[in-house]
Amino acid sequence: MDKSIRKNNFIDFLIIAIIAILIIAITIFSFLSKKENENAKTIKSVEDASKSAIAVLTGSSAEQLARTLFKEAEIKTYNLNSDAMYAVEIGNEKYGMALKFAVDDYNRKRNNALMLVGDSLRDAESGIFFARSEKNKTILPKFNEFLAKIKSNGELKKIDDRWFGDDSDIVTFDFDALDSTNGVIIFAIDATYPPYCYVYNNSFVGFDVEVVYRFCEEYKYGLDVKAVDFSGMLPGIKSGKFDIGGGGNTITEERKKSVDFSDPLKSNQMFLYAKRDTENKVSLNPISGIKEAVKITFIDEDRYKLFLRGLETTIFMSFASIILGTILSFAICLLRLIGGPLTNKICDAYVSILQGIPIVVLLLLFYYTLFKSNALPAEYVAIVAFTLNFSAYVSEILITSIRSVDVGQWEAAYALGFGYMHTFLRFIFPQSLVSAIPVYKGEIISLIKSTAIVGYIAVQDLTKMSDIVRSRTFEPFIPIIAVAIIYYIFALIVANVLNKFVMKVDWKKR
Numbered sequence: 019m020d021k022s023i024r025k026n027n028f029i030d031f032l033i034i035a036i037i038a039i040l041i042i043a044i045t046i047f048s049f050l051s052k053k054e055n056e057n058a059k060t061i062k063s064v065e066d067a068s069k070s071a072i073a074v075l076t077g078s079s080a081e082q083l084a085r086t087l088f089k090e091a092e093i094k095t096y097n098l099n100s101d102a103m104y105a106v107e108i109g110n111e112k113y114g115m116a117l118k119f120a121v122d123d124y125n126r127k128r129n130n131a132l133m134l135v136g137d138s139l140r141d142a143e144s145g146i147f148f149a150r151s152e153k154n155k156t157i158l159p160k161f162n163e164f165l166a167k168i169k170s171n172g173e174l175k176k177i178d179d180r181w182f183g184d185d186s187d188i189v190t191f192d193f194d195a196l197d198s199t200n201g202v203i204i205f206a207i208d209a210t211y212p213p214y215c216y217v218y219n220n221s222f223v224g225f226d227v228e229v230v231y232r233f234c235e236e237y238k239y240g241l242d243v244k245a246v247d248f249s250g251m252l253p254g255i256k257s258g259k260f261d262i263g264g265g266g267n268t269i270t271e272e273r274k275k276s277v278d279f280s281d282p283l284k285s286n287q288m289f290l291y292a293k294r295d296t297e298n299k300v301s302l303n304p305i306s307g308i309k310e311a312v313k314i315t316f317i318d319e320d321r322y323k324l325f326l327r328g329l330e331t332t333i334f335m336s337f338a339s340i341i342l343g344t345i346l347s348f349a350i351c352l353l354r355l356i357g358g359p360l361t362n363k364i365c366d367a368y369v370s371i372l373q374g375i376p377i378v379v380l381l382l383l384f385y386y387t388l389f390k391s392n393a394l395p396a397e398y399v400a401i402v403a404f405t406l407n408f409s410a411y412v413s414e415i416l417i418t419s420i421r422s423v424d425v426g427q428w429e430a431a432y433a434l435g436f437g438y439m440h441t442f443l444r445f446i447f448p449q450s451l452v453s454a455i456p457v458y459k460g461e462i463i464s465l466i467k468s469t470a471i472v473g474y475i476a477v478q479d480l481t482k483m484s485d486i487v488r489s490r491t492f493e494p495f496i497p498i499i500a501v502a503i504i505y506y507i508f509a510l511i512v513a514n515v516l517n518k519f520v521m522k523v524d525w526k527k528r
Contacts, residue, residue: 062112062113062133062135062292063135063136064135064136064139064290067088067091067112067113067135067290068087068088068090068091069090069091070091070092070112070113071091071092071093071094071111071112071113072084072088072091072092072093072094072111072113072114072115072290073094073096073102073103073105073106073111073113073114073115074093074094074095074096074102074114074115074116075095075096075097075098075099075102075116075248076095076096076097076247076248076249077095077248077249077251077252078099078116078248078268079142079268079270079273079288080115080116080117080288081093081095081115082270082272083115083139083140083288084115087139091113094111097247097249097485098210098485098488098489099116099120099210099211099489100124100210100488100489100492100494101488101494102114102116103116103120103121103124103128103132103291103492104492104494106132106291106292106293107128107131107132107293109293112292112293113135113290113291113292114132114290114291114292115139115288115289115290115291116288116289116291117142117266117268117286117287117288117289118134118138118286118287118288118289119182119213119286120211120266121134121289121291123212123213124492127491127492128492130294131293131294132291132292132293132294133291133292133293133294133295134289134290134291135289135290135291135292136289136290138287138288138289139287139288139289139290140287140288141285141286141287141288142268142269142285142286142287142288143268143269143282143283143284143285143286144214144266144267144268144269144282144283144284144285144286145267145269145279145280145281145282145283146161146226146229146230146262146263146264146267146279146280146283147206147251147252147255147262147263147264147267147273147277147278147279148161148255148261148262148277148278148279148280149255149256149258149260149261149262149277149278150256150277150278151258151261153201153261154261154262154278157203157239157261157262158278158280160233160237161233161280162280162281164232164233164236164237165229165280165281165283166281168229168232173232174229174283177225177228177229177232178225178284180225180228181213181214181224181225181228182213182225188218188223189223189228190218190219190221190223191221191222191223191227191228191231193222193231193240193241193242193243196231196234196235196238196239196240196241197235197238197240198238198239198240199238200237200238200239201239201240202239202240202241202242203230203234203239203240203241203242203261203262204242204244204259204260204261204262205230205241205242205243205244205260205261205262205263205264206244206245206246206251206254206255206259206260206262206263206264206476207222207224207226207227207243207244207245207246207251207263207264207265208245208246208247208248208251208264208265208266209222209245209265209486209489210248210485210486210488210489210490211224211248211265211266211489212224212489212490213225214226214227214264214265214266215227215264215265215266216486216489216490217245217324217486217490218319218490219319219320220319220320220323220324220327222243222245225266225283225284226264226265226266226283227243227264229283230262230264244260244396244476245476245478245482245486246260246473246474246475246476247473247474248265249474250382250386250474250475250476251263251265251267252273252276252277253382253386254385254386254476255276255277256276256277257386257387257390258390259385259386259390263277266284266286267279268286269282308496311493311495311496312496314491314493315487315491315493315496315497315500316496316500318491319490321487321490321491324483324486324487325480325483325484325487325500325501325504327478327483328478328479328480328481328482328483328484329480329504329508331397331477331478331479331480332466332469332479332480332481332508333508334397335397335400335401335404335469335472335477335479336465336466336469336508338401338405339400339401339404339405339408339465339469340408340462340465342401342405342409343404343405343406343407343408343409343412343465344408344409344412346405346406346409346413347408347409347410347411347412347413347415347416348413348416350365350368350369350409350410350413351413351416351417351420353365354366354413354417355417355420355442356438365413368410369410369413369414371410372406372407372409372410372411373410373411373414377403377404377407377468377471378471378474380403380406380407381399381400381403381471381472381474381475382474382475384399384402384403385399385400385474385475385476386475389402396472396475396476396477397472397477399475400469400472400475400477404465404468404469407465407468408461408465411461412458412461415454415457415458415461416450416454418454419450419451419453419454419457420442420446420447420450422450422453423446423449423450427445427446427449428441428446431444431445431446455516455519458516459512459513459516459517462512462516463509463512463513466505466508466509466512467505467509470505473485480501480504480505481501484497484498484500484501
Protein backbone atom coordinates (compact mmCIF):
# COMPACT_ATOMS: atom_id res chain seq x y z
CA MET A 19 0.00 0.00 0.00
CA ASP A 20 2.82 2.37 0.91
CA LYS A 21 4.52 1.79 -2.46
CA SER A 22 1.22 2.38 -4.24
CA ILE A 23 0.73 5.72 -2.46
CA ARG A 24 4.26 6.80 -3.34
CA LYS A 25 3.67 5.85 -6.96
CA ASN A 26 0.38 7.76 -7.09
CA ASN A 27 1.98 10.83 -5.48
CA PHE A 28 4.78 10.76 -8.05
CA ILE A 29 2.29 10.48 -10.93
CA ASP A 30 0.23 13.36 -9.51
CA PHE A 31 3.35 15.47 -9.16
CA LEU A 32 4.47 14.64 -12.71
CA ILE A 33 1.07 15.53 -14.20
CA ILE A 34 0.89 18.84 -12.34
CA ALA A 35 4.48 19.67 -13.29
CA ILE A 36 3.76 19.00 -16.99
CA ILE A 37 0.62 21.17 -16.85
CA ALA A 38 2.55 23.96 -15.11
CA ILE A 39 5.32 23.83 -17.73
CA LEU A 40 2.76 24.00 -20.54
CA ILE A 41 1.00 26.99 -18.93
CA ILE A 42 4.31 28.79 -18.45
CA ALA A 43 5.39 28.07 -22.03
CA ILE A 44 2.05 29.24 -23.46
CA THR A 45 2.18 32.42 -21.36
CA ILE A 46 5.74 33.28 -22.39
CA PHE A 47 5.21 32.61 -26.08
CA SER A 48 1.93 34.51 -26.06
CA PHE A 49 3.74 37.59 -24.80
CA LEU A 50 6.61 37.11 -27.21
CA SER A 51 4.25 36.98 -30.16
CA LYS A 52 1.61 39.37 -28.80
CA LYS A 53 0.18 41.70 -31.43
CA GLU A 54 0.25 45.42 -30.81
CA ASN A 55 -2.69 46.46 -28.67
CA GLU A 56 -4.97 48.50 -30.94
CA ASN A 57 -6.06 50.65 -28.02
CA ALA A 58 -2.41 51.55 -27.33
CA LYS A 59 -2.01 52.91 -30.88
CA THR A 60 -4.52 55.70 -30.41
CA ILE A 61 -3.23 59.23 -29.94
CA LYS A 62 -1.91 59.68 -26.44
CA SER A 63 -2.51 62.93 -24.61
CA VAL A 64 -3.25 64.35 -21.19
CA GLU A 65 -6.83 64.99 -22.34
CA ASP A 66 -7.25 61.37 -23.43
CA ALA A 67 -5.87 60.17 -20.08
CA SER A 68 -8.68 61.95 -18.25
CA LYS A 69 -11.12 59.46 -19.82
CA SER A 70 -8.91 56.36 -19.47
CA ALA A 71 -7.39 54.15 -16.77
CA ILE A 72 -4.17 55.32 -15.09
CA ALA A 73 -1.78 52.90 -13.34
CA VAL A 74 -0.08 54.18 -10.17
CA LEU A 75 1.86 52.94 -7.13
CA THR A 76 -0.44 52.39 -4.14
CA GLY A 77 -0.25 55.23 -1.62
CA SER A 78 2.20 57.25 -3.71
CA SER A 79 2.11 60.95 -4.53
CA ALA A 80 1.31 59.85 -8.11
CA GLU A 81 -1.91 58.25 -6.85
CA GLN A 82 -2.83 61.39 -4.91
CA LEU A 83 -2.14 63.63 -7.91
CA ALA A 84 -3.95 61.35 -10.36
CA ARG A 85 -7.09 61.38 -8.21
CA THR A 86 -6.88 65.17 -7.97
CA LEU A 87 -6.21 65.99 -11.63
CA PHE A 88 -8.16 63.21 -13.35
CA LYS A 89 -11.39 62.86 -11.41
CA GLU A 90 -13.16 60.98 -14.22
CA ALA A 91 -10.30 58.57 -14.92
CA GLU A 92 -10.15 55.08 -13.45
CA ILE A 93 -7.15 54.95 -11.09
CA LYS A 94 -5.56 51.48 -11.01
CA THR A 95 -3.26 50.91 -8.01
CA TYR A 96 -0.28 48.51 -7.97
CA ASN A 97 1.92 47.48 -5.05
CA LEU A 98 5.06 47.87 -7.17
CA ASN A 99 5.91 50.73 -9.50
CA SER A 100 7.52 48.22 -11.84
CA ASP A 101 4.24 46.25 -12.04
CA ALA A 102 2.32 49.41 -12.97
CA MET A 103 4.84 50.18 -15.71
CA TYR A 104 4.82 46.63 -17.02
CA ALA A 105 1.01 46.73 -17.19
CA VAL A 106 1.32 49.79 -19.44
CA GLU A 107 4.09 48.19 -21.52
CA ILE A 108 2.03 45.10 -22.38
CA GLY A 109 -1.13 47.13 -23.03
CA ASN A 110 -3.17 46.10 -19.97
CA GLU A 111 -3.31 49.78 -19.00
CA LYS A 112 -3.09 52.69 -21.43
CA TYR A 113 -1.51 55.25 -19.08
CA GLY A 114 0.56 55.36 -15.95
CA MET A 115 1.81 58.14 -13.71
CA ALA A 116 5.19 58.29 -11.98
CA LEU A 117 8.22 60.47 -11.36
CA LYS A 118 10.39 60.93 -14.45
CA PHE A 119 13.47 59.22 -13.01
CA ALA A 120 11.44 56.02 -12.41
CA VAL A 121 10.29 55.93 -16.04
CA ASP A 122 13.86 56.58 -17.21
CA ASP A 123 15.15 53.72 -15.03
CA TYR A 124 12.52 51.35 -16.42
CA ASN A 125 13.37 52.34 -20.01
CA ARG A 126 17.07 51.63 -19.47
CA LYS A 127 16.25 48.03 -18.60
CA ARG A 128 13.28 47.46 -20.92
CA ASN A 129 14.54 48.86 -24.26
CA ASN A 130 12.76 52.21 -24.04
CA ALA A 131 9.35 50.55 -23.81
CA LEU A 132 7.63 53.64 -22.37
CA MET A 133 7.22 57.25 -23.46
CA LEU A 134 6.41 60.40 -21.50
CA VAL A 135 3.09 62.02 -22.37
CA GLY A 136 2.74 65.80 -22.37
CA ASP A 137 4.53 68.19 -20.05
CA SER A 138 5.38 67.74 -16.40
CA LEU A 139 2.19 67.63 -14.31
CA ARG A 140 3.90 68.88 -11.20
CA ASP A 141 7.34 69.65 -9.87
CA ALA A 142 8.00 67.57 -6.78
CA GLU A 143 10.59 67.52 -4.03
CA SER A 144 11.47 64.45 -2.01
CA GLY A 145 12.48 64.23 1.63
CA ILE A 146 12.64 61.87 4.59
CA PHE A 147 9.55 61.10 6.70
CA PHE A 148 9.94 61.78 10.44
CA ALA A 149 7.55 60.51 13.11
CA ARG A 150 6.18 63.15 15.45
CA SER A 151 7.85 61.87 18.60
CA GLU A 152 9.96 63.17 21.47
CA LYS A 153 12.93 61.31 20.02
CA ASN A 154 12.66 63.12 16.68
CA LYS A 155 12.42 66.57 18.26
CA THR A 156 16.19 66.40 18.56
CA ILE A 157 16.95 64.21 15.51
CA LEU A 158 15.07 66.27 12.87
CA PRO A 159 16.90 69.60 13.52
CA LYS A 160 20.22 67.74 13.47
CA PHE A 161 19.29 66.05 10.20
CA ASN A 162 18.34 69.34 8.55
CA GLU A 163 21.59 70.85 9.83
CA PHE A 164 23.46 67.93 8.26
CA LEU A 165 21.62 68.40 4.94
CA ALA A 166 22.52 72.11 4.84
CA LYS A 167 26.15 71.19 5.43
CA ILE A 168 26.41 68.55 2.66
CA LYS A 169 24.54 70.80 0.25
CA SER A 170 26.96 73.66 0.83
CA ASN A 171 30.13 71.55 0.60
CA GLY A 172 28.97 69.68 -2.53
CA GLU A 173 28.77 66.26 -0.85
CA LEU A 174 25.04 65.87 -1.59
CA LYS A 175 25.75 66.52 -5.28
CA LYS A 176 28.32 63.71 -5.25
CA ILE A 177 25.82 61.35 -3.62
CA ASP A 178 23.20 62.37 -6.20
CA ASP A 179 25.61 61.73 -9.10
CA ARG A 180 26.54 58.35 -7.67
CA TRP A 181 22.97 57.02 -7.62
CA PHE A 182 21.30 58.91 -10.47
CA GLY A 183 24.20 59.03 -12.94
CA ASP A 184 24.35 56.81 -15.99
CA ASP A 185 27.37 54.95 -14.63
CA SER A 186 26.35 54.49 -11.01
CA ASP A 187 29.21 53.88 -8.60
CA ILE A 188 27.34 51.64 -6.17
CA VAL A 189 28.63 51.51 -2.61
CA THR A 190 27.43 49.36 0.30
CA PHE A 191 27.23 50.22 3.97
CA ASP A 192 28.22 48.45 7.18
CA PHE A 193 25.26 49.26 9.43
CA ASP A 194 26.65 47.16 12.29
CA ALA A 195 29.78 49.33 12.41
CA LEU A 196 27.87 52.51 13.26
CA ASP A 197 28.49 54.04 16.68
CA SER A 198 25.12 54.08 18.50
CA THR A 199 26.16 56.37 21.37
CA ASN A 200 23.11 58.60 20.83
CA GLY A 201 20.66 55.76 20.25
CA VAL A 202 19.33 53.76 17.29
CA ILE A 203 17.12 55.13 14.51
CA ILE A 204 14.56 52.71 13.04
CA PHE A 205 14.56 53.48 9.31
CA ALA A 206 11.68 52.16 7.17
CA ILE A 207 12.43 52.00 3.45
CA ASP A 208 10.65 50.96 0.29
CA ALA A 209 13.33 48.56 -0.92
CA THR A 210 11.60 48.23 -4.30
CA TYR A 211 12.24 51.81 -5.39
CA PRO A 212 15.69 52.20 -7.02
CA PRO A 213 17.80 54.27 -7.00
CA TYR A 214 16.42 55.79 -3.78
CA CYS A 215 16.24 52.51 -1.84
CA TYR A 216 16.87 48.97 -3.06
CA VAL A 217 18.90 45.82 -2.47
CA TYR A 218 22.31 45.28 -4.07
CA ASN A 219 24.46 42.24 -3.24
CA ASN A 220 22.11 41.43 -0.35
CA SER A 221 22.58 44.87 1.23
CA PHE A 222 20.32 47.92 1.42
CA VAL A 223 21.65 50.73 -0.75
CA GLY A 224 20.45 53.85 -2.56
CA PHE A 225 20.35 57.62 -2.45
CA ASP A 226 18.14 57.95 0.65
CA VAL A 227 19.99 55.11 2.39
CA GLU A 228 23.38 56.78 1.89
CA VAL A 229 22.20 60.21 3.09
CA VAL A 230 20.71 58.73 6.28
CA TYR A 231 23.73 56.48 6.81
CA ARG A 232 26.15 59.43 6.51
CA PHE A 233 24.04 61.38 9.00
CA CYS A 234 24.10 58.51 11.52
CA GLU A 235 27.83 58.10 10.99
CA GLU A 236 28.51 61.76 11.79
CA TYR A 237 26.08 62.17 14.69
CA LYS A 238 26.73 58.77 16.30
CA TYR A 239 23.39 57.03 15.78
CA GLY A 240 22.87 53.36 15.10
CA LEU A 241 20.61 52.46 12.16
CA ASP A 242 18.08 49.64 12.01
CA VAL A 243 16.74 49.38 8.44
CA LYS A 244 13.32 47.80 7.85
CA ALA A 245 12.02 47.01 4.35
CA VAL A 246 8.26 47.65 4.13
CA ASP A 247 5.61 48.11 1.47
CA PHE A 248 5.30 51.78 0.61
CA SER A 249 1.60 51.67 1.51
CA GLY A 250 2.54 50.57 5.04
CA MET A 251 5.35 53.07 5.59
CA LEU A 252 3.29 56.14 6.44
CA PRO A 253 0.95 54.31 8.87
CA GLY A 254 4.00 52.74 10.55
CA ILE A 255 5.72 56.10 11.01
CA LYS A 256 2.52 57.79 12.12
CA SER A 257 1.93 55.09 14.74
CA GLY A 258 5.53 55.33 16.00
CA LYS A 259 6.57 51.85 14.81
CA PHE A 260 9.35 53.46 12.75
CA ASP A 261 11.30 56.65 13.46
CA ILE A 262 11.88 57.75 9.87
CA GLY A 263 11.05 56.60 6.34
CA GLY A 264 12.73 56.86 2.95
CA GLY A 265 12.19 55.91 -0.66
CA GLY A 266 11.85 59.04 -2.77
CA ASN A 267 9.01 60.32 -0.58
CA THR A 268 7.41 63.35 -2.24
CA ILE A 269 6.70 66.24 0.11
CA THR A 270 2.96 67.03 -0.02
CA GLU A 271 0.60 69.08 2.13
CA GLU A 272 -1.57 66.02 2.69
CA ARG A 273 1.32 64.01 4.12
CA LYS A 274 2.44 66.92 6.31
CA LYS A 275 -0.78 66.45 8.26
CA SER A 276 0.48 63.06 9.47
CA VAL A 277 4.28 63.26 9.62
CA ASP A 278 7.12 65.76 9.57
CA PHE A 279 9.49 66.08 6.61
CA SER A 280 13.16 66.82 6.41
CA ASP A 281 14.29 69.65 4.19
CA PRO A 282 14.13 68.62 0.50
CA LEU A 283 16.83 66.24 -0.73
CA LYS A 284 16.06 66.17 -4.45
CA SER A 285 13.75 67.69 -7.06
CA ASN A 286 11.63 65.54 -9.37
CA GLN A 287 8.93 65.93 -11.99
CA MET A 288 5.68 63.97 -12.23
CA PHE A 289 4.66 62.73 -15.69
CA LEU A 290 2.06 60.65 -17.39
CA TYR A 291 3.57 57.82 -19.42
CA ALA A 292 2.32 55.35 -22.02
CA LYS A 293 3.55 52.49 -24.17
CA ARG A 294 5.94 53.65 -26.90
CA ASP A 295 4.56 53.17 -30.40
CA THR A 296 7.10 50.82 -31.99
CA GLU A 297 6.85 47.79 -34.21
CA ASN A 298 6.37 44.62 -32.19
CA LYS A 299 9.43 42.41 -32.57
CA VAL A 300 9.12 38.68 -32.02
CA SER A 301 12.12 36.96 -30.51
CA LEU A 302 13.52 34.29 -32.82
CA ASN A 303 15.25 32.58 -29.90
CA PRO A 304 12.97 32.58 -26.84
CA ILE A 305 15.25 30.10 -25.04
CA SER A 306 18.09 32.62 -24.92
CA GLY A 307 15.66 35.21 -23.55
CA ILE A 308 14.60 32.84 -20.78
CA LYS A 309 18.23 32.06 -19.96
CA GLU A 310 18.99 35.77 -19.67
CA ALA A 311 15.94 36.28 -17.44
CA VAL A 312 17.06 33.43 -15.17
CA LYS A 313 20.57 34.89 -15.03
CA ILE A 314 19.51 38.38 -13.96
CA THR A 315 16.96 36.93 -11.51
CA PHE A 316 19.21 34.47 -9.67
CA ILE A 317 22.88 34.87 -10.65
CA ASP A 318 23.54 38.61 -10.96
CA GLU A 319 24.36 40.21 -7.60
CA ASP A 320 23.87 36.77 -5.97
CA ARG A 321 20.14 37.32 -5.98
CA TYR A 322 19.51 33.63 -5.31
CA LYS A 323 20.60 34.38 -1.74
CA LEU A 324 17.62 36.70 -1.37
CA PHE A 325 15.27 33.86 -2.30
CA LEU A 326 17.03 31.54 0.16
CA ARG A 327 16.74 34.09 2.96
CA GLY A 328 13.09 34.63 2.13
CA LEU A 329 12.43 30.88 2.07
CA GLU A 330 14.14 30.48 5.45
CA THR A 331 11.86 33.15 6.93
CA THR A 332 8.76 31.61 5.36
CA ILE A 333 9.61 28.13 6.68
CA PHE A 334 10.36 29.47 10.17
CA MET A 335 7.09 31.42 10.40
CA SER A 336 5.05 28.57 8.94
CA PHE A 337 6.33 25.83 11.26
CA ALA A 338 6.27 28.04 14.36
CA SER A 339 2.66 29.03 13.63
CA ILE A 340 1.65 25.43 12.87
CA ILE A 341 3.17 24.04 16.08
CA LEU A 342 1.94 26.82 18.38
CA GLY A 343 -1.45 26.97 16.65
CA THR A 344 -1.94 23.21 16.99
CA ILE A 345 -1.13 23.29 20.71
CA LEU A 346 -3.46 26.25 21.27
CA SER A 347 -6.25 24.64 19.24
CA PHE A 348 -6.00 21.46 21.31
CA ALA A 349 -6.26 23.52 24.51
CA ILE A 350 -9.33 25.36 23.16
CA CYS A 351 -10.86 22.06 22.14
CA LEU A 352 -10.40 20.62 25.67
CA LEU A 353 -11.91 23.74 27.21
CA ARG A 354 -14.96 23.37 25.01
CA LEU A 355 -15.29 19.70 26.01
CA ILE A 356 -14.85 19.98 29.78
CA GLY A 357 -15.59 23.66 30.46
CA GLY A 358 -18.80 25.17 31.72
CA PRO A 359 -21.25 27.40 29.83
CA LEU A 360 -19.17 30.56 30.38
CA THR A 361 -15.97 28.88 29.15
CA ASN A 362 -17.78 27.61 26.06
CA LYS A 363 -19.15 31.07 25.28
CA ILE A 364 -15.67 32.59 25.56
CA CYS A 365 -14.19 29.92 23.28
CA ASP A 366 -17.04 30.30 20.79
CA ALA A 367 -16.50 34.09 20.73
CA TYR A 368 -12.73 33.59 20.23
CA VAL A 369 -13.29 31.26 17.28
CA SER A 370 -15.98 33.48 15.76
CA ILE A 371 -13.86 36.66 15.96
CA LEU A 372 -10.70 35.04 14.58
CA GLN A 373 -12.58 33.37 11.74
CA GLY A 374 -14.41 36.57 10.88
CA ILE A 375 -11.38 38.88 10.63
CA PRO A 376 -9.28 38.54 7.42
CA ILE A 377 -5.74 37.49 8.29
CA VAL A 378 -4.18 40.50 6.54
CA VAL A 379 -6.34 42.85 8.67
CA LEU A 380 -5.38 40.93 11.81
CA LEU A 381 -1.72 41.19 10.84
CA LEU A 382 -1.87 44.96 10.32
CA LEU A 383 -3.92 45.43 13.50
CA PHE A 384 -1.34 43.62 15.60
CA TYR A 385 1.71 45.23 14.05
CA TYR A 386 0.55 48.84 13.88
CA THR A 387 -1.71 48.91 16.96
CA LEU A 388 -1.30 46.18 19.57
CA PHE A 389 2.48 45.83 19.20
CA LYS A 390 3.24 49.30 17.85
CA SER A 391 5.44 50.34 20.80
CA ASN A 392 6.83 46.87 21.36
CA ALA A 393 10.31 45.75 20.34
CA LEU A 394 8.92 42.39 19.20
CA PRO A 395 10.34 41.66 15.71
CA ALA A 396 7.89 41.69 12.82
CA GLU A 397 8.41 37.95 12.22
CA TYR A 398 7.18 37.17 15.74
CA VAL A 399 4.20 39.50 15.38
CA ALA A 400 3.30 37.55 12.23
CA ILE A 401 3.67 34.25 14.10
CA VAL A 402 1.29 35.50 16.83
CA ALA A 403 -1.31 36.51 14.22
CA PHE A 404 -1.05 33.28 12.22
CA THR A 405 -1.06 31.16 15.41
CA LEU A 406 -4.32 32.71 16.63
CA ASN A 407 -5.96 32.48 13.20
CA PHE A 408 -4.80 28.88 12.68
CA SER A 409 -5.92 27.78 16.17
CA ALA A 410 -9.43 29.11 15.60
CA TYR A 411 -9.93 26.98 12.49
CA VAL A 412 -8.16 23.86 13.76
CA SER A 413 -10.05 23.87 17.08
CA GLU A 414 -13.28 23.71 15.06
CA ILE A 415 -11.89 20.81 13.04
CA LEU A 416 -10.92 18.93 16.21
CA ILE A 417 -14.17 19.49 18.08
CA THR A 418 -16.22 18.43 15.06
CA SER A 419 -14.13 15.27 14.59
CA ILE A 420 -14.30 14.36 18.28
CA ARG A 421 -18.07 14.78 18.40
CA SER A 422 -18.40 12.60 15.30
CA VAL A 423 -17.04 9.58 17.19
CA ASP A 424 -19.91 7.29 18.12
CA VAL A 425 -21.13 7.78 21.69
CA GLY A 426 -20.97 4.02 22.14
CA GLN A 427 -17.18 4.29 22.21
CA TRP A 428 -17.42 6.43 25.35
CA GLU A 429 -19.93 4.08 26.96
CA ALA A 430 -17.82 1.01 26.23
CA ALA A 431 -14.72 2.61 27.76
CA TYR A 432 -16.68 3.68 30.87
CA ALA A 433 -18.04 0.13 31.20
CA LEU A 434 -14.46 -1.15 31.24
CA GLY A 435 -13.62 1.21 34.09
CA PHE A 436 -11.75 3.95 32.24
CA GLY A 437 -12.14 7.58 33.37
CA TYR A 438 -13.06 10.56 31.19
CA MET A 439 -9.56 11.80 30.28
CA HIS A 440 -8.18 8.27 29.90
CA THR A 441 -11.07 7.41 27.56
CA PHE A 442 -10.60 10.60 25.59
CA LEU A 443 -6.82 10.34 25.14
CA ARG A 444 -6.63 6.57 24.56
CA PHE A 445 -9.75 5.85 22.49
CA ILE A 446 -11.69 8.90 21.32
CA PHE A 447 -8.95 11.28 20.26
CA PRO A 448 -6.99 8.74 18.13
CA GLN A 449 -10.19 7.85 16.26
CA SER A 450 -11.05 11.52 15.68
CA LEU A 451 -7.64 12.11 14.10
CA VAL A 452 -8.54 9.88 11.15
CA SER A 453 -11.22 12.33 9.98
CA ALA A 454 -9.49 15.47 11.30
CA ILE A 455 -6.08 15.16 9.65
CA PRO A 456 -7.19 15.49 5.98
CA VAL A 457 -8.96 18.77 6.83
CA TYR A 458 -6.08 19.77 9.12
CA LYS A 459 -3.71 19.23 6.20
CA GLY A 460 -5.74 21.67 4.11
CA GLU A 461 -5.52 24.31 6.86
CA ILE A 462 -1.74 23.88 7.02
CA ILE A 463 -1.41 24.37 3.27
CA SER A 464 -3.65 27.43 3.53
CA LEU A 465 -1.50 28.88 6.32
CA ILE A 466 1.71 28.34 4.35
CA LYS A 467 0.26 30.20 1.38
CA SER A 468 -1.13 32.95 3.62
CA THR A 469 2.36 33.85 4.83
CA ALA A 470 2.86 35.54 1.45
CA ILE A 471 1.15 38.67 2.87
CA VAL A 472 3.71 39.38 5.62
CA GLY A 473 5.58 41.86 3.42
CA TYR A 474 2.98 44.38 4.59
CA ILE A 475 4.65 44.49 8.02
CA ALA A 476 8.37 44.64 7.18
CA VAL A 477 8.97 40.86 6.99
CA GLN A 478 11.28 39.82 4.17
CA ASP A 479 9.70 36.51 3.31
CA LEU A 480 9.87 34.62 0.02
CA THR A 481 7.22 36.72 -1.73
CA LYS A 482 8.70 40.02 -0.53
CA MET A 483 12.13 38.97 -1.80
CA SER A 484 10.55 38.24 -5.17
CA ASP A 485 9.11 41.79 -5.19
CA ILE A 486 12.54 43.23 -4.37
CA VAL A 487 14.16 41.30 -7.21
CA ARG A 488 11.43 42.24 -9.71
CA SER A 489 11.72 45.91 -8.82
CA ARG A 490 15.45 45.75 -9.54
CA THR A 491 15.43 43.67 -12.73
CA PHE A 492 11.99 44.56 -14.16
CA GLU A 493 11.76 40.88 -15.10
CA PRO A 494 8.06 40.03 -14.59
CA PHE A 495 7.91 36.25 -15.10
CA ILE A 496 10.80 34.28 -13.66
CA PRO A 497 10.70 35.56 -10.03
CA ILE A 498 6.95 34.92 -9.79
CA ILE A 499 7.25 31.48 -11.38
CA ALA A 500 10.13 30.59 -9.04
CA VAL A 501 8.10 31.59 -5.97
CA ALA A 502 5.08 29.59 -7.20
CA ILE A 503 7.22 26.47 -7.68
CA ILE A 504 8.90 26.84 -4.28
CA TYR A 505 5.56 27.22 -2.49
CA TYR A 506 4.19 24.21 -4.36
CA ILE A 507 7.14 21.98 -3.44
CA PHE A 508 7.01 23.17 0.20
CA ALA A 509 3.27 22.41 0.42
CA LEU A 510 3.74 19.05 -1.34
CA ILE A 511 6.39 17.95 1.17
CA VAL A 512 4.19 18.91 4.13
CA ALA A 513 1.19 17.14 2.60
CA ASN A 514 3.17 13.93 2.05
CA VAL A 515 4.44 13.96 5.65
CA LEU A 516 0.87 14.27 6.92
CA ASN A 517 -0.27 11.51 4.57
CA LYS A 518 2.29 9.19 6.18
CA PHE A 519 0.96 10.17 9.59
CA VAL A 520 -2.58 9.26 8.48
CA MET A 521 -1.23 5.83 7.52
CA LYS A 522 -0.05 5.32 11.09
CA VAL A 523 -3.24 6.39 12.86
CA ASP A 524 -5.77 4.83 10.45
CA TRP A 525 -5.63 1.08 10.91
CA LYS A 526 -7.62 0.54 7.69
CA LYS A 527 -4.75 1.97 5.61
CA ARG A 528 -1.85 0.24 7.33
